Amino acid sequence: EQNKVKSWFSDFMLVNQWGTVFEGEDLGLLLYKGGTVCDDRFTDTAADAICKDMKYAYASRWTTDEVGWYVKEGFSIRLDEVHCDTAEWERCTYTENHNCAHPGRNGHSALIPLL
Numbered sequence: 001e002q003n004k005v006k007s008w009f010s011d012f013m014l015v016n017q018w019g020t021v022f023e024g025e026d027l028g029l030l031l032y033k034g035g036t037v038c039d040d041r042f043t044d045t046a047a048d049a050i051c052k053d054m055k056y057a058y059a060s061r062w063t064t065d066e067v068g069w070y071v072k073e074g075f076s077i078r079l080d081e082v083h084c085d086t087a088e089w090e091r092c093t094y095t096e097n098h099n100c101a102h103p104g105r106n107g108h109s110a111l112i113p114l115l
Helices: 044-053
Strands: 012-015 029-032 035-037 061-063 077-083 093-095 112-114
Touching (some): 044 061
Antiparallel strands (some): 012 029
């Protein structure tokens, strides 16, 4: 069962297709400090770590494939090369200097988790 308490101290949030912040178990675009997350090196463990940071128990799944209705060009990419050996965000490594681009620019895509 997922904990529904939102962490107001997390740098992460989910937005829906209209750019509205929401909580829950639905398709959402993951934002980090107001920008997107690149999928380079991203794993299930990283998804769980981020969801736990957002006060969810875990990520039920995540994808980069279901991107059709998001207009990600409105967001800068803020997080890349996320690597987590455990589901604890404090122990993950990442960079805020990315080598990623949104779809259509060079083939990379930003992350969309399904919580």
